[in-house]
Structures are given as C-alpha cells and as structure tokens.
Amino acid sequence: MKKALKAGVIGTAALAITAFASDYSAFYKYEVLNAKKVNKDLTTNVNDPVWKSVQGKYVYLYPQISVRLNDKKANQLIPKKELKRALVKVAYNNNEIAVYVSWKDDTPSIQGKYDTDSFGDGVSIEFPNKFGKGITLPYIGMGDTHHPVTVYLQKSVAGRDYQKVFVSEGFGSLTEIKEPGTDIAMKYNKRTHLWTAVFVRPLKTENSNLKAGLVPIAFAIWDGKFNERDGNKSLSRWKFIRLQDYPLDKEYLSYVAWGVPYKKLGDPARGKQLTIQNGCNACHIYDDQKVAMPGLAPNLSDIGGIANAPYLRESIVNPNDVIIRNLNPNRHYNKFAKPDKFNAYPNNSMYSWYVVNPDGTISSKMPPFSHLSEKDIKDIVAYLKTLRDWKNFK
Amino acid sequence: MSKRQLAMVMDLNKCIGCQTCTVACKTQWTNRNGREYMYWNNVETQPGAGYPRNWMEAGGGFDENGNLKDGIIPDMVLDYGVPWDYNHDELFGNADENILSPDQDPVWGPNWDEDVGEGDWPNSYYFYLPRICNHCSNPGCLAACPREAIFKREQDGIVLVDLDRCQGYRYCIAGCPYKKIYFNPKISKSEKCIFCFPRIERGLPPACAHQCVGRIRWVGFLDDEESQVYKLVHKYKVALPLRPDFGTQPNVYYVPPVLSPPTFDEEGKPIEGSQRIPMEFLEKLFGPGVHHAAKVLKEEMEKRKRGEESELMDILISYSHKDMFRLDENYYQKLAEQQGLKGTEFFKLVDYRYVQGPHTPKVEVKAYFEDVKEGE
DSSP: OHHHHHHHHHHHHHHHOOOOOOOOHHHHHHEEEOEEOOOSOOOOOOOOOGGGOOOOEEEEEOOOOOOOHHHHHHHHGGOOOOOOOEEEEEOOOOOOOEEEEEEEEEEEEEEETTOOSOOOOEEEEESSSOOSSTOOOOOOOOBBBBBEEEEEEHHHHHTTTEEEEESSSSSSSSSSEOOOOOOEEEEEEEETTEEEEEEESBBOOOOBBBSSEEEEEEEEEEOGGGGGBTSSSSEOOOEEEETTSOOOOOHHOOOOOOOOGGGGGOOHHHHHHHHHHTTGGGGGBBHHHHOOOOOOOOTTTTTHHHHHHHHHHHOOOOOGGGOOOOOOGGGGBBSSSOTTTOOOOOOGGGHHHHHHEETSSHHHHHOOOOOOOOOHHHHHHHHTTTTTOOOOOO | OOOOEEEEEEEEETTOOOHHHHEEEEEISSSTTOOOTSSSSSEESSOOOOOTTTGGGSSBBOOTBBBOOOOOOOOOOIIIOOOOOOOOOHHHTTTTOOOOSSSSSSSOTTTTTTOOOOOTTOOOOOEEEEEEEOOOOHHHHHHHHOOOOEETTTTTTTEEEEEOOOOOOOHHHHHTTTOOOOTTTTTTTTOOTTHHHHHHHOOOHHHHHHTTOOOOOEEEEETTSSSHHHHIIIIOOOOOOOOOGGGSSSSEEEEEEOOOOBBBTTOOBBBBTOSSSOOOHHHHHHHHHHHHHHHHOOOOHHHHTOOOOHHHHHHTOOOHHHEEOOOTEEEEEEEEHHHOGGGGGGGGHHHHHOOOOOOOTTGGGGSSSSSOOOOO
16 A cells, blocks of 8 residues: 555655646556567466567555455455555567566465365456557456456466366356367466466457457456455556557557646545535445445446546536446345235345346436536545555455 | 246254255265255254354345445355265275374364353253255345346346356355355355256255154245145245345245243253244344244144144145145246247247356357257
8 A cells, every 4th residue: 555655655746746737647557557568489388588679567455445354354354455456468479469477475375175164275367358549448346238348367276277267247257168269377476476377368369359458457356365255355556568569559558647646636635525416425434424325336446456447537527428237236125015926025225336227228216416526536546546444345 | 036936945843964965965065076065955953153153143145234344254264164085995994003083183164063062961952954055036146236147037036156256256155145155166166055956957956854753844935825825824924034134035934943841940851842942043144033833833733733623733744745846847847839839949048147248248158059950
C-alpha cells in the first residue's frame, strides 16, 4: 500500500514539470507493460533464459471486496491481507504471446489431495475478447454483459495440473473452454519464496486477437493461506501491453490513458462531497459512507486500486455500458412477498443490479450521471481513485 | 421456484438407527471416487453434535429478512471424520503378532457420539435423526454459488450440482445450513444427495427410503393430494421440516418423536403424562408445529386404541410400499413423451443442464447425445 502510494507521488512530482494534456509519460510508466519481441518459440518454462532479457514491471494487486462472499472464515481474514506486488514480463513472437508473473509468498499453499477446507495458491490473467478504438474497458471482475473476456487460470492442486481457460461475461457466467495452443506453468522457488507462472497463448484465438499496439490485460492472485478462491482474491486494474510490432491507435491510447496520473485529475475532497450530494452513498458503501445496505451495489471501498479512471468515468456517465450481473440473485429473497405453493420465496429484486426491460434487454439500476460537468466528473473520479481500503472490511 | 416438488417424510418415532439407509446410499453413490468420506444419508443421535460435527452451529441459510448468512466449511478430520481402513491383510494368518488397528488416528467420525444423548439415568434420552439433502424450496447452497452451478429441477424440485459449471469454490457448503453438500477433493467439485433421481424417474423411491427396514420413509409430490406425503404434511400437519428457522424451506419432513417413554420419579415410578424427550428441544428442532403434531398424533392413537378408524395411524403403520411411495406412476415418462424422447434419450430430460448451462454457448448437446442412425 505504502509503496504504491509512494510510486504515485513520485510520478506526480516528476510530471508536474513536464505534463501536458497529450503527455502519456505517466501512463507509459505505470500502466504499460512493454513486451519484448523474440524470434524463438515461447515455452512455459519459468526458468527459460529468455526472461533474463525481458524487462519487467511491478503490478499491484488489491484484495477484492466489491462483492461479499459467504465464507465466514475467509471474510474474517480479509482485513489481515496486504497489498500484493507481482513482477510481470511479456514476450511475443509472430504467433504467440507469453506472460510471466512472479510474486512473493512465504507460505506456499497447495489444495490437499483428500481435504475439504484447504485452498491452493493460484494466478490468472484476463484479456478482453474485443478492445481497441471505440471499445470501452470491461468490468475488471471477469468482464460484463457487453464485454466478454478470456480468463487463464493456474492453481496449485495436489496430484494434478489444474489449469483452465474460460470465457466470461461477468459473475456467474464463467464457462470453461478448450483453447488449442495455450499452456500454463506455475512453480514455487523455496529459496527465493517466489511463485512464478508463465502463460503462453496464440496471439490470435477463436475468441480474441491480440495483434494490436496496446492490449489490455489484468491479473489476479489467490493466496490459499487466506482461503482465497473465486472472487475472494487480489486483483489488479487493467494494464496495457505494448506490442511494438503492431500499430498503436491514438484514439484508443487517449481513451485508456485518461485520468493517469489520477492525482492530477481533479480535487478529491470536492469529489467526495459530490458523491454525497449526488447520493452515491444511498447504494454504495465506501470510505466513511456506510449507510447503504450491504449487497445493494458494489462496495467501492477499494475501487481506486482495481478500477481504471476511464472505466470509472464510463460507469458514472453511462452505467448501461458496463452492466454487471450481480452475484447470484438468489442470495437475497423477498421474505415479505407471498411464497409459492412449496413455500419458495421469490428473489428480492431490490438487490438486483439491473432491470430487465419489457423487450428483454437489461438496463443498469444506476441512473446515468451524464449531466455532471466535466470538472465534477474529474473530481469524482479523482476521489474514487484514492479509495484503497480493505482493512475495515466486515 | 419449481413447478412441482418431491418430498420425503420420515417418522422419527419408528427410526431404530440401524443405518440401513446409510449403507444403501453409500453403496449406491458414495463408496468411491473421492466421496468416501461423504454420507449423503446419515443417521445421527440427537441431542448430539451430529454429522458433520456441530453442523447446526456452522452457519448458512437465510436471516429473517431473506439474506444469505455466512457459514463455515467443516474440516475433513475434525468435523466429518476421515475414512479409515483396518490392517486385515497384515492380520491374516498373523493374528498372534498383530492387533486389529485402523490406518488412521481418527478424532471424529459420523456417529462418534451415537446413543450418547442427554439427561441422567434413569431419565436419559435420545432419538435418531436420519438426514439427507432437504431439496429446499429456497436452497442455501444454490444461493451461495457464485458460478450459479446449482439448480433446482423444474419438474420435481430436486436440487442438483451442474458439475460442468462447478469450480470447487465451496461457498455452497458454507451456504447450506444443514451441511448436506460436500466437497469432492478428487475432482475438486461439490457433490450432494441427488434424491436418487435416476431411480425416481423410473418410478422407484430413493434407495434410502426403499431399503428402510422400519418403513419410516414416505416419498411423493407435495401437490399430489392422494399421496401419503401430502396427507402427513398438509392434511394432518404431523410432519415438520427440520430447523425451519434456517429459512431455506426444506422439503424433507419429520414426524417428531413426541411419543417417547415417560420419565421416572425418585422412587423409580413412571410419571403419568410425562415424556422423556423435552418438548423445548423438539420445538428447537422442528419449530412450534410440534405441539399441534403431538396433539394430533396422540388423539389419533387413542382413537385407534378405542378400535375406531384412523387414516393417519394407517398411514404411519406403513402397510405397503405401493402407497408409501407415490411417484405418480408415469409422470416422468409422460414428460419425456411430450418432449418426443424415445428409448435412452429419456435421460435428456434430466441431463440438459449437465451439458449446457445458461452461459455455455460453445458446448454442443450433440457431443453427448449423438443421433446414431441405423445403417450409417
């Protein structure tokens, strides 16, 4: 946490001197992973010498608390979690891309062979199935209705190589697929206490084509020690891989780089007041705003770490663009409705994050705040970007 | 949520704790492939810690406003009990040198506290509580699953896990207040009692009910007024759900053990009108309906003693399996016919969700049920 903030502060200071509207140096410095082109086959060998020649960058991962899951022990452990830092390297050749992720873990956890309550460490990366000019960023938590993503997962499970590829359109929609040419490896080094994973996939698959100048990618890490699995994890916001071989779309660059660095974006104190004036706290829990009923809308307490500024902007101005199917709607039933003949109560629609229109389309329950001025939006996003607290999770 | 609902009634006044149901279930479903530790059907002693240990305190279910509650995942060794084998091979022909011993050092297991119960002699008491999945109307497991891998069948309300969608996250185990869904570590997915649906669809009751030597189990559709299940639950209201306060609307019902023997006074004489199992305890387990159930059961019993007719007593005597298990004869066959399914295609009726979830556009049903035509 401290390190991340410090890095942000340095960035702002350096930029204060040279920053202009079209200056993307902070974006390149903090959000872009420069991929190295190699002229050899890419393997999942974590000790492949190729990685010695690829420059890495640190990516920070924040505990997920936007949605609350129902494992009592795991929930009690959330405030004890620390900010995670992973070293990421990317290499590619004409046909394939390899992503190297390495992070420290003093307590390697492996899901037991014959056990009910042990959880293994794991790592995943995700790519949007569509991205580029005119396409907005998907919800970071495995995509959303309008933005399918491909997810690559490796877990440490005793006695088997647990690697999977999924296509997902948000919570509950994860669907396993078989992707030819994709492989993942994950190894623990007992001397350095580092987990290292390498993901190799074709640049172009049935679902996505990464042959572009700027490719969004996001990371998630599971720590078995904290009973982590599924949404109980640490995740990064969208980062962007720069592939020099492919043209960079200026328009897309200016869209994804908007609001970086966030400290230059606006006035967070005014932004906070605006969130209260506009009633954000009626549905969302964040900061010291805790009046909303839990589960009514995503908890925003550490949204600043996991959401990109352009995504936050889009969510405020046009929430219908990123409709998140909330976590299993059966989690809340309406005890005050009439049960059916078998005593089953209907789901409580109050907790659903979207409404189904008569024509079958769905709309976000959050109204668009497109009437806000550019300055107001900037101040609100600048404020939201400061929210990075999970230590007070209950 | 479902169009129809299958239910089971168990008469606890007749359960002798013989575990035949447990064995019937185990040999049918759970003696292999990572399920060895699971008891989809277990018979525990109440009052007691039960199986898994202290399941009633392990959370899950819904609060009074209908919101899912947090729960815990029981531990294999401490709460379920790790399965063990004996050193029979070693002992064979070597009995002088070896003693019979388990290959694990168990600290807990199903029925660890069998027949312990509560109270002091001569007024100690206990009864047996057989438990399977309750196939709830608002299932906690289904609500808890972030993958939405658990579904309730439209045609009969049986709650099943779609193993293609299940990713072994185990929130279902935390969400089920009865802890009747289990993690299979071998396949890293959750599994549970399936109400023997392949038997049910062929008109046979679940193995546990069929094998029960005390004939304490009835199976039928809750909306079928001819079924004995309906009569016990709705007409006489003597069959009650277990821990209705958990808020999941269970569909396994129990005739509470309100016909327990009397307590003894200090001189060892039975106290007239007393009963060994305290009503407060039964009320905790089966809700306030126990008082009505006790009254009806005693009244009907008296009636029968006087030589009068009592439909309720006739049902509870369990004269014939044919009447106890009313599966609407050809209900499933009719459904299959409506869908135009023939022969082994019959299983499509069940298995669609196993093959194709709501978000699996890429999986073709054909891969499982390829139409092989003669002569091709």
